Amino acid sequence: MLAEQTLGRWAAGVGAIVLAVSGVFGGWEKAEGPPPTGPGVAIDGGTWTVTLHDARLVGELGPMKLPRKENHWLAVVATIEVKTDETRPISGVIQLPETAGIDNDEDGLTSARDVMLMRDATIISQLHPGMPEKVVFFWEREKNSPVPSELRLVVTAWEYRENSLTQGNEWFPNEDAYTVASVPVLDKRDATASASPTTGPRPTPSTTPTARPSGSTSPRPTASARPSS
Amino acid sequence: MSEAGRHRKLGPLQRFFVRAGSVILVISALSVGNVVIKFTPGTDELGRPFLRAGEVSDKVDVREFEMTVLSARVGSVIKAPNKWEHDTQGKWVVLRVRLMMHRQARIVRYAAVHDARERIFHFSDRLDQPLVDGSRLLQPGIAVEADVAFEVPIDAVGLTARFAVNGTEFNRRLDAMSEIALPVPETAFLSPEPIAIAPLEVKP
Incomplete structure (x- = not known):
């Protein structure tokens, strides 16, 4: 009986000490909820900050030719700032979860077919540190898919850590830090159809932007072919 | 007992x-x-590339190839060989570069500019850059010249040009890499006149 009482006092004492130590290290502070997401909010992806603007359904736009003419593009407009000290590839920054009308990847997240720089409508695959840019991510969408009012997408995050195989530090996706966000969808197919130039060749979209053929003579798209911001 | x-x-x-x-x-x-x-030292430090230092006009031996930065130009707009003009929120650094492989045909897959803050800016992919984008196999003994364009922030100073054969970080370990000091002034004024990017040329 006496031993049980002693044990109980000890347990209570240890519990009190643990609580006190936890309080010293911030354990009693109010827990933060998930960070806000949505249009206009800067989402921290570790290696980059992503500010989503909106999603648009558009026809052919600048260099973005549709492989199947009857389809259209789902274009997500975002501003991305690379926070690391080195140029980073950006094609996988924003990905789509299972989405109607999209040729979804089997692993559940689908990367954009191409990324276009709003500044001059060139197809890019990377951004540089200290130079935030407004860009558009393109996914091809089937023609008869219902038009959603909102689009769910995933902002990915990467971390620089040791590769257990090579012992060196490398970039790895950090799925725990992925952010799910929603943006409104604007149907601009009629506007882009009327804005497209009717004469003169335009650059063809590149499926491998980093290795474009040398000696290309494709002219720059006209201002009317560029997306409006 | x-x-x-x-x-x-x-x-x-x-x-x-x-x-x-x-x-x-x-x-x-x-x-x-x-x-x-x-x-x-960690694996990254132990395996860091061997830097071969030089300045503009120096012939720098980068183990598998010889490199010379012939000139460095800075501006706010470039004009690509296909006549497209590209502006920037920062500044364009355009290097006229001469490369020649020594013994073996290879591709130069790493071309970047490092600044004094140890930031690394890879060559721009806003225009075709066949000398460094992996599409040009350089033959031994045949020198090739081209303009290589980099887009860097206005505040990027103390620039050096780093070129290497291997593109990935893992493969660049213990590789040779150039480190050419670039005379890029710290200036707020950039000429709005586009810098014309000359196409790649074979210069025996």
Whole structure:
């Protein structure tokens, strides 16, 4: 009986000490909820900050030719700032979860077919540190898919850590830090159809932007072919 | 009863000292190990590329190839060979570069500009850059010249041009890499006149 009482006092004492130590290290502070997401909010992806603007359904736009003419593009407009000290590839920054009308990847997240720089409508695959840019991510969408009012997408995050195989530090996706966000969808197919130039060749979209053929003579798209911001 | 061949029984104070000594030894070993790990270079540092330093107009031997930066131009707009003009929120650094492989046909897959803050800016993919984008196999003994364009922030100073054969970080370990100091002034004024990017040329 006496031993049980002693044990109980000890347990209570240890519990009190643990609580006190936890309080010293911030354990009693109010827990933060998930960070806000949505249009206009800067989402921290570790290696980059992503500010989503909106999603648009558009026809052919600048260099973005549709492989199947009857389809259209789902274009997500975002501003991305690379926070690391080195140029980073950006094609996988924003990905789509299972989405109607999209040729979804089997692993559940689908990367954009191409990324276009709003500044001059060139197809890019990377951004540089200290130079935030407004860009558009393109996914091809089937023609008869219902038009959603909102689009769910995933902002990915990467971390620089040791590769257990090579012992060196490398970039790895950090799925725990992925952010799910929603943006409104604007149907601009009629506007882009009327804005497209009717004469003169335009650059063809590149499926491998980093290795474009040398000696290309494709002219720059006209201002009317560029997306409006 | 004889105590021959038996351990001597320790008193309570001696047992305490033995246990405390064991704990101190373990903590000391862990501390020493931690210090050794802290001051031992990591794999990235041990495997960092060998830099071959030089300046504009110097012929720099980068083990598998020879590199010369013939000139460096800075501006706010470039005009690509396909006549497209590209502006920037920062500044364009355009290097006229001459490369020649020594013994083996290879591709130069790494071309970047490093600044004084140790930021790394890879060659721009806003225009075709066949000399460094992996599409041009350089033959030994045949020199090739081209303009290579980099887009860097206005505040990027103390620039050096780094070129290497291997493109990935893993493959660049212990590789040779150029480190050419670039005379890019720290200036707020950039000419709005587009810098014309000349197409790649073979210059025997």
